[in-house]
Amino acid sequence: MTTTTKLRAEDLAALRAEIDEFNTAYADCLDDGDLNDWIGFFTPDCIYKVLPRENLEQNLPLAVIYAEGHGGLTDRVVGVTKTTVYRKRYLRHFITNTRIRSVAHDATGGDTVRAEANYQVLETLPGEYTKILNAGRYMDIFTRQGGALKLKERLCVYDSEMVPATIVYPL
Amino acid sequence: MATAVQTDNLLNLKWPKEGPSRVPYWVYSSPEIYKREQEMVFGGASYNYIGLECEIPKPGDFRQTKVGDKPVIFMRDEDGQVQVVVNRCAHRGVQFCYDMHGSGKTEFICPYHQWTYNLKGETTAVPFRRGLQKQGGMPGDFDMKANGLQKLKVATRHGVIFASFDHSMPSFEEYIGPKMVGWFDRVFSGRPLKVLGYQRQRIRCNWKLVFENIKDPYHASLLHVFLVSFSLFRADNPSKVQMDEKLGLHSVLVSQRGEKKADDTTADIRQNQASFTLANPLMLQPEKEFPGEATVVMQTIWPNLMVQQQSNTLAMRQIHLVGPEEFELHWTYFGFADESEEMTQKRLRQANLMGPAGYVSADDSEVMEAIQAGISKYAASDAVVEMGGRGVEDTDHMVTETAIRAFYDGYRKVMGL
Ligand code: FES
Ligand SMILES: [Fe+2]
Numbered sequence: 001m002t003t004t005t006k007l008r009a010e011d012l013a014a015l016r017a018e019i020d021e022f023n024t025a026y027a028d029c030l031d032d033g034d035l036n037d038w039i040g041f042f043t044p045d046c047i048y049k050v051l052p053r054e055n056l057e058q059n060l061p062l063a064v065i066y067a068e069g070h071g072g073l074t075d076r077v078v079g080v081t082k083t084t085v086y087r088k089r090y091l092r093h094f095i096t097n098t099r100i101r102s103v104a105h106d107a108t109g110g111d112t113v114r115a116e117a118n119y120q121v122l123e124t125l126p127g128e129y130t131k132i133l134n135a136g137r138y139m140d141i142f143t144r145q146g147g148a149l150k151l152k153e154r155l156c157v158y159d160s161e162m163v164p165a166t167i168v169y170p171l
Numbered sequence: 172m173a174t175a176v177q178t179d180n181l182l183n184l185k186w187p188k189e190g191p192s193r194v195p196y197w198v199y200s201s202p203e204i205y206k207r208e209q210e211m212v213f214g215g216a217s218y219n220y221i222g223l224e225c226e227i228p229k230p231g232d233f234r235q236t237k238v239g240d241k242p243v244i245f246m247r248d249e250d251g252q253v254q255v256v257v258n259r260c261a262h263r264g265v266q267f268c269y270d271m272h273g274s275g276k277t278e279f280i281c282p283y284h285q286w287t288y289n290l291k292g293e294t295t296a297v298p299f300r301r302g303l304q305k306q307g308g309m310p311g312d313f314d315m316k317a318n319g320l321q322k323l324k325v326a327t328r329h330g331v332i333f334a335s336f337d338h339s340m341p342s343f344e345e346y347i348g349p350k351m352v353g354w355f356d357r358v359f360s361g362r363p364l365k366v367l368g369y370q371r372q373r374i375r376c377n378w379k380l381v382f383e384n385i386k387d388p389y390h391a392s393l394l395h396v397f398l399v400s401f402s403l404f405r406a407d408n409p410s411k412v413q414m415d416e417k418l419g420l421h422s423v424l425v426s427q428r429g430e431k432k433a434d435d436t437t438a439d440i441r442q443n444q445a446s447f448t449l450a451n452p453l454m455l456q457p458e459k460e461f462p463g464e465a466t467v468v469m470q471t472i473w474p475n476l477m478v479q480q481q482s483n484t485l486a487m488r489q490i491h492l493v494g495p496e497e498f499e500l501h502w503t504y505f506g507f508a509d510e511s512e513e514m515t516q517k518r519l520r521q522a523n524l525m526g527p528a529g530y531v532s533a534d535d536s537e538v539m540e541a542i543q544a545g546i547s548k549y550a551a552s553d554a555v556v557e558m559g560g561r562g563v564e565d566t567d568h569m570v571t572e573t574a575i576r577a578f579y580d581g582y583r584k585v586m587g588l
Binding site: 050051052054055058060061062063064065066067068069070071072074075078079082083084085086087161162163164165166167168 | 271366367368369370371372373374375394396397400447449450451452453454499504515519520522523526527528530533534536537538539540541
């Protein structure tokens with residue numbers, strides 16, 4: 001059975017700090033780390049999507065990136081590193097304003113945390129000014145596995161209808 | 172003596188003497204050409220793709236889109252008819268419709284002076300028309316009927332909406348010709364459609380490059396390592412290229428998935444990775460759904476639409492213009508209203524191939540920007556388009572650039588070049 005919990009202020013602050021810590025490591029992985037490590041931020045049965053706000057608001061299921069499970073994330077990583085042909089680029093993630101929407105405990109002692117955070121991803125192509133690649137919010141479902149938070153679901157919902165030509169790396 | 176590098180205004184816009192096997196780079200950057208295209212291509216004798224009827228199912232539903240670079244609104248009026256009008260107030264030009272889409276409209280009111288339009292684009296109210304306390308007002312002979320919104324001629328076929336600024340256009344069917352109608356009806360048989368969602372990207376290159384990209388089947392087996400690795404598209408797959416009967420501006424590229432095999436046909440392909448397999452095979456489990464053997468049919472309908480059927484991904488790719496060296500691609504993914512949940516899931520999963528982050532399309536948007544970077548400042552040079560000969564005829568293979576030659580052959584006629 002799952003129960004929704006009302007956390008005390010200090011527990012909420014601790015949980016928010018933990019998610020911020022998580023997102024800092026997530027950003028570091030995508031900005032300066034090894035893309036293969038990105039998979040480890042998710043549970044094996046995860047859902048990861050990048051989608052425009054307009055689709056979400058109109059209940060349209062289409063995403064720009066739709067990865068299911070570690071397999072889907074692995075395919076993305078292989079796609080980006082082995083089969084897609086693109087100009088070199090650098091990303092810089094800014095993840096802020098973390099808010100916790102709900103916390104639930106289940107009988108096995110696990111936690112399910114629904115949270116959101118704003119993100120902005122800057123992209124720099126050689127020879128060009130830095131530009132905003134994408135901005136929006138992460139709509140997340142975290143679960144606790146072996147003491148650590150993992151993403152069971154991350155929806156990257158961007159506000160603009162339009163994106164620059166190509167989104168190469170995950171957001 | 173001619174200098175090696177000429178600037179735009181020195182070129183006189185004269186097509187190279189070789190004809191369709193050369194494309195002069197000024198067609199991709201000249202402001203003069205861009206202006207002429209707005210007038211003669213998008214504003215001229217063409218049917219532009221507007222949207223799908225299922226996007227505006229009820230009277231009072233509307234959406235914004237563009238014809239070339241011109242903002243328009245398409246909507247369903249009280250009689251159930253589709254109307255397409257410009258988003259430009261008949262008074263002094265305000266873009267009066269602020270919402271990108273909506274429903275339940277009975278009229279549009281311009282915020283500036285509240286001129287009011289019904290769903291047919293007719294002016295129904297002009298405040299202070301008769302003045303205020305005997306002062307001001309419009310002239311006595313002011314005719315509201317003659318001062319409505321500019322309207323486009325609308326044509327629909329099997330749930331797809333097209334429109335033209337030219338009210339003397341023949342039917343849509345006559346416009347694309349019987350061969351193209353046949354391919355069009357293969358996907359649009361009249362079975363009700365449903366929209367799955369949108370993707371939109373702004374690409375820094377001339378709009379014609381995206382048409383060329385999709386009319387060029389031979390790049391697919393070279394650039395798209397992903398397609399090659401999974402045998403979705405290979406140079407040796409049975410395939411054909413066909414043009415419409417008239418100007419050759421509409422075309423289809425048809426292909427059939429084959430077996431993976433490494434032989435001389437793939438030896439030329441440097442990045443071939445024959446042993447690639449998906450960690451999540453669910454992403455790509457195509458199911459046959461259309462008559463015939465083809466697994467990929469990409470149809471281009473001049474001047475702004477590409478109909479995509481790659482496995483089970485169905486999408487309208489619509490071109491919006493921004494300027495000579497920038498355009499937007501608007502993708503409307505769809506399925507059928509009565510299809511199974513599994514089929515919809517297949518489409519959503521396979522959509523990973525396409526769009527701004529697509530395993531295949533991302534290569535294209537990258538390479539299109541790289542083309543523009545390459546040619547933008549070399550307007551006096553020409554592209555060499557000789558794969559498969561120098562002619563413009565239909566072929567039954569894909570090692571050809573014939574559809575690009577046919578396209579520019581027709582383009583020159585339309586543009587008077
Ligand atoms: S500009 Fe629209 S009412 Fe005046
Ligand atoms: Fe391509």
